[in-house]
Structure formats: structure tokens, C-alpha cells
Amino acid sequence: MRRFTWFNATSLTLGFVFLYLPMVILVIYSFNASKLVTVWAGFSTRWYGELLGNQAFLDAAWVTLKVAVASSTLATVLGTMAAYVLVRSGRFAGRTLFSGMIYAPLVMPEVITGLSLLLLFIGIGLDRGVLTIILAHTTFAMCYVSVVVSSRLVSFDRSLEEAALDLGCTPFTAFRLVTLPIIAPAVVSGWLLAFTLSLDDLVIASFTAGPSATTLPIKIFSAVRLGVSPEINALSTLMIAIVTVGVITASLISKRASLAQQRDAQAAARAQ
Amino acid sequence: MRRALLIAVPYLWLLALFLVPFLIVLKISLSDTALAIPPYLPTLDFTEGWAGIWGFLQELDFENFTFLTQDELYWRAYLSSVQIALISTVLTLLVGYPIAYGMASAPEHWRATLMMLVILPFWTSFLIRVYSWMGILSNEGLLNQLLQGLGLIDQPLIILNTNTAVYIGIVYTYLPFMILPIYAALEKMDAALLEAAEDLGCSRLTAFWLVTVPLSRQGIIAGCFLVFIPALGEFVIPSLLGGSGTLMIGKVLWEEFFNNRDWPVASAVAVILLLILIIPIILFQRNEQKQREREG
Numbered sequence: 001m002r003r004f005t006w007f008n009a010t011s012l013t014l015g016f017v018f019l020y021l022p023m024v025i026l027v028i029y030s031f032n033a034s035k036l037v038t039v040w041a042g043f044s045t046r047w048y049g050e051l052l053g054n055q056a057f058l059d060a061a062w063v064t065l066k067v068a069v070a071s072s073t074l075a076t077v078l079g080t081m082a083a084y085v086l087v088r089s090g091r092f093a094g095r096t097l098f099s100g101m102i103y104a105p106l107v108m109p110e111v112i113t114g115l116s117l118l119l120l121f122i123g124i125g126l127d128r129g130v131l132t133i134i135l136a137h138t139t140f141a142m143c144y145v146s147v148v149v150s151s152r153l154v155s156f157d158r159s160l161e162e163a164a165l166d167l168g169c170t171p172f173t174a175f176r177l178v179t180l181p182i183i184a185p186a187v188v189s190g191w192l193l194a195f196t197l198s199l200d201d202l203v204i205a206s207f208t209a210g211p212s213a214t215t216l217p218i219k220i221f222s223a224v225r226l227g228v229s230p231e232i233n234a235l236s237t238l239m240i241a242i243v244t245v246g247v248i249t250a251s252l253i254s255k256r257a258s259l260a261q262q263r264d265a266q267a268a269a270r271a272q
Numbered sequence: 273m274r275r276a277l278l279i280a281v282p283y284l285w286l287l288a289l290f291l292v293p294f295l296i297v298l299k300i301s302l303s304d305t306a307l308a309i310p311p312y313l314p315t316l317d318f319t320e321g322w323a324g325i326w327g328f329l330q331e332l333d334f335e336n337f338t339f340l341t342q343d344e345l346y347w348r349a350y351l352s353s354v355q356i357a358l359i360s361t362v363l364t365l366l367v368g369y370p371i372a373y374g375m376a377s378a379p380e381h382w383r384a385t386l387m388m389l390v391i392l393p394f395w396t397s398f399l400i401r402v403y404s405w406m407g408i409l410s411n412e413g414l415l416n417q418l419l420q421g422l423g424l425i426d427q428p429l430i431i432l433n434t435n436t437a438v439y440i441g442i443v444y445t446y447l448p449f450m451i452l453p454i455y456a457a458l459e460k461m462d463a464a465l466l467e468a469a470e471d472l473g474c475s476r477l478t479a480f481w482l483v484t485v486p487l488s489r490q491g492i493i494a495g496c497f498l499v500f501i502p503a504l505g506e507f508v509i510p511s512l513l514g515g516s517g518t519l520m521i522g523k524v525l526w527e528e529f530f531n532n533r534d535w536p537v538a539s540a541v542a543v544i545l546l547l548i549l550i551i552p553i554i555l556f557q558r559n560e561q562k563q564r565e566r567e568g
Contacts (some may be wrong), residue, residue: 008377011370012386018367019393019447022404025414029407038412082282092279101286107553109505111522112542115529116293119539123296139289142282171274200397203507207529217399224399224512228407236400247395251388 023240030233038228047234057219057235064199064216067130071137072194078138079145079194080187084175086146087153105143113140114207121208128210136208137201141194148193152186153179185254192250196243301539302332312536336540345524346541350548352519356435356510357503360442364499365492367443368450372491373484375451376458383459390455394448401445402512409437409513433515441509446502450495457491458484490563497556504552505545521545 030048034041051057082102089095105113117136121128160182164174180187202217209215216235223232303312340346375386393401408414409432416428431437461484469479485492507522514520521541529538 004377004379007370008374012374012378015367015371015374016389018444019390022408022444023393023396023401025408026400026404038407038410038414038417078282078285081278082286085279085282089275089279094283097291098279098283098286101290105290107501107549109502109522109545109549111505111507111525112294112297112546115525115538115542116297117289119296119300119535120289120293135289139285142285146282196395200399202399217397220399220403221508221512224403224406228403228410232403233407236397236403239400240396243396244392247392 026233027237027240030230030237032230032233035230047230048238051231051234051238054231056214057216057231060214060216060219063130063213067133067137067205067215068195068198071134071141071198072191074134074138075141075145075194076187076191079142079190080149080183082142082146083148083150083153087150102143102146105140106147108140110201110203114204117204118207128208129213132208132210133205133213133215136204137194137198140204141197144193144197145187145190148190149183149186152183156182185257189250189254192246297539297542299332300536301336301543302334303536304331304333304335336536337544339537340540340544345519349519349521349524350544353504353521354548356438356442356518356520357500357506360439360446360503361496361500363439364443364446364450365496368447368495369454369492371447372451372454372458375455376461387452387455390448390451398445399508402441402508405437405441405444405513406432409440432513433518435514435518437513437515438510438518438520441513442499442503442506445509446499449498449502453494453498454488454491457488461487490559493559494556494563497552497559501549501552501556504549 029038029040031043031045032040033044033046082098086099086102114136117132117139118128121132126132156179160178161174164178165171169177200217201215202221205215206218206221209218220232220235223229300312371390375383375390378386406413410416411428411430411432413432415431416425419425420428431440465483465487466479469483470476474482505522506520507526510518510520510523511526514523522545525538525541525545528534528541
């Protein structure tokens, strides 16, 4: 696969145009002065102003952010625990069921997850609102977190942990001082994944949110069902910008962290 | 003791919020619709002890499932979901393969950036990515403006609110799932094999068919499942880009629940959708396991 031909270049170019053009168009048209979304009528930041004045959107954004922070943090804790159990705990009663419950939500259609959780909340008489969305998002996000974290746990040298235990650490201290720093990049990316999954989710939130709690995706969905709107274009542009900056920053940080870890490992190897 | 606690917390969480809800769906799918709160019968009453549970079990039946097989709407919705998911998967493969191939052939110092470019859209909101096509595909949308401006067509093409728009939406949003496993398979391939095939007299195209495609088979299979499985239960794409003629089961379930408030039928629809999904999920698991064994 060493030859890079004109065919390869063309397919890459066309492929990336296909992937990015719709979003570029969306961003451009968010600065359109006209209310008609398909006719260009000059540059304007009018829709951003209207967006900031729209209390319903701001409220929904606030709810979404609260849900995302709470559920991704909970999901990271639970998911890391689950990963640790899957990789380190060996055999225990019901292990097959446990790993099944970790992997099943990854392939479960969202409509089914949402429906089943809603029926549970109604069954136990829990009022639907911010809390129920957090519970729902935590449940499916923890499975993604545990997959990310367990792939890191599998690949790391167990003797480091054993050395800490031999030197008199309690299991918890060994986890905090040895395991956690090593799996930290995976835990962070798990958290980020859980956070974006929560920000992004429409279907599960629609089932589990009551009338008192509307998230941004629910708001956007009900608005775009009626057609394209310039305000939504402005909102989308803001979300795309935040995600792009976030992902690039995160990847730079993790690159730096992995370089530092490599240096440490080399230094340790030399010291031996 | 600590170990037991470590296992118990995530275990109980998943039991309570994944397994139990699913059992509730199963139970309600066997119940009858009723004008009550909650809108189904029977409800389980533990105060009567075993007699209550027995009476409850006796009232469950497969009526909703019989109803699903009799009403043509559901049959057609399942069939057309499978059909739309299959066609979209093939289209995604046709679009994704050349991109993955191009990435694997690119100079090594580009590859990290190319990977990043493929993954980045995946982090952006799914809803927004679907929405971005509405402005392009509508009757007065940019695609029609462009084609009419070039004089290629007189009448605008009707794409939005048809199955074509649904195919485009699925290909667009699930493309990274197809590209990444194929790229992973192609990247591991040894370039010497292609050279050997050409030295032995294969044309480049024959070498591609006889060497490259079989060696990337695992990636192709994984990519196809990763697109097909979520596409089958898709709700957002058919409801935003599809039209009234687009029948997909995710949408039917949603409408059955929110518009008709028929919980037992919605639950039965969900149970059957899962039964249909189990086949590709098991095949996918097997494929992954085979690959792991080969590499391990």
C-alpha cells in the first residue's frame, strides 16, 4: 500500500468534501441576513443575537449541560468500576450476565432503551424530569466508558500493581497511586465520550424527560421538524465550534500526556 | 468485602436500569390495552401473594403479537426497515471503501490527521448532521439551485421527504463506522503481497480483487454490521429526511407510543425489533471473536 495514486487522492478529496461540506454550508448560512434560509442576502450576525434573546433555548441549554455533566461523571465512576470488575475480578456468580448487560446497551436501538426506561420510571412512580434523564444517560453511557477503560486495563502491566501491593499499599491506595494514573487517559476520553453522548441524545431524552425538563436536542428537533430555520443554523454553528475546539484541545493534551508517559517509561527503563 | 462492593454497585445499577426495564417491556407487550393509568392490564398486585401472581400470569397473552402479524402496517414497516438498512449499508460500503483505501495508501505522516478528520464529525451532534442535509436537499435547496443554475434540470428534483434522502442521511452519518474498521484492516496489509501479485502477471484491478478485498474482509464485515445494526432501529433520520411514505420501525414505535398511546403494542413492536436484531448482533460478535483468535 505504498503507492499513493491520483485515484486515492480523488477519493480522499471527494470523501472529505462529502463529510464536511454540509456542515460548512450550515455555518455559512447561519450568517445569512435573510429569513429565507436558502437565499443568500448578505452577512449578518442577527440570528446569533436572536438566539441569545431566546429564553427557551437558553433554559434548554442549561438543562442539557446539567444533565451532561452529572450523567457523564456518574457514568465514568460506574463505568470504570465495571471495567475493573470485567478485567480484574476473575470469576464470580453472574459474570456472563454482567458482561452481557455491559455490551447489550451498545447495540440496543435507542427507541427501545428509551421506552423501557420510561416504563420503569412510570412503574415505580418516579416523576419525569432532570433526574430521570440523568439516570437514563448514566446507564447507557457507563457501558461506553467501561468499554474504553477496559481496553486500556487489558493492555497494562499488572506487575506494577502487584509491586505496590507487595510494598504495603492497600488495594485502594494501589489503585489510586498506580492504576488510576496509568488508565487516566482512557478515563478522560471515557468521560468526554459520555459527555458528548449525553449532549447529543434526542431519543432517550424524549422518552425520559417530563414536561418540566426540555433538553436542547428535544428543542432543536421540534423546531426543525417544521423545516430549516436560521436560528437553528446559528445554534448548530455554536455547537460545532465548541465541539471542534474541545476535541482538538483534548487530543493535544492526550498527545502530550502520552509523550510524557513514554519519557517516564524510558527513564525508568534506563534507571534499571 | 471490598471486591463484593466493587462488583455490586455497577451490577445492581445495570440490573435496575437495564434488565428490569427490559423485563417490564416484555411484560407489557403481553398485557392488554386499557383505558386506565397506567394504560394497560393486568397490573401485578403483590398484596394478594401467590394467588395474585398466578392470576396475573394467566391474564398475559400473545394478543399484541397476533395483532402485529395481522395488521399489514407492521409487516411492511419491518420489511422496509430491513430493506432501507440493507441498501444504505451497501451504499455506505461503496462510499467508504475508497476513502479507507485512500487513507491506507496515504504517506504515513498524514494518517493521524486523516484519522482525526474522519472521527471529528462523529463528535458533532448527530441531530445537527442530519439537519444540515435538509437545507441542501429541499425543493428550493442548494442542490436544486446548483443543478438548475447549471441548466442540468428544469424542474427541481424532489429528494427531501423520500427514501433517497434517508439513504443519503444514513450514509452520511454512519460513514465513519464503515471507514475505520476497513482502514484498520487495510493498514495492516503487506504491500509486498500486491507487488507479488503484479509480478506474477495480475493487472492492478485483478490484484485488488484477489488480494486487497479478501485481506480486508474482516474490516468490511465489521463495518457493514456497525452500519446495519443502528440503521435498522433509526428514528431521527427517517423522521427528518424521510416522507410520509418512509416506513421505518423506529418511527412506528415512536408514533405508537406518543401519538396513539398504545403501550402494549409499542412494547410488542420493540420486542420483535430486538428479535430481528439478535441475528446480526450474534453474527457480528462471532466475526469479532474470529478476528481476535486469528490475531491472538
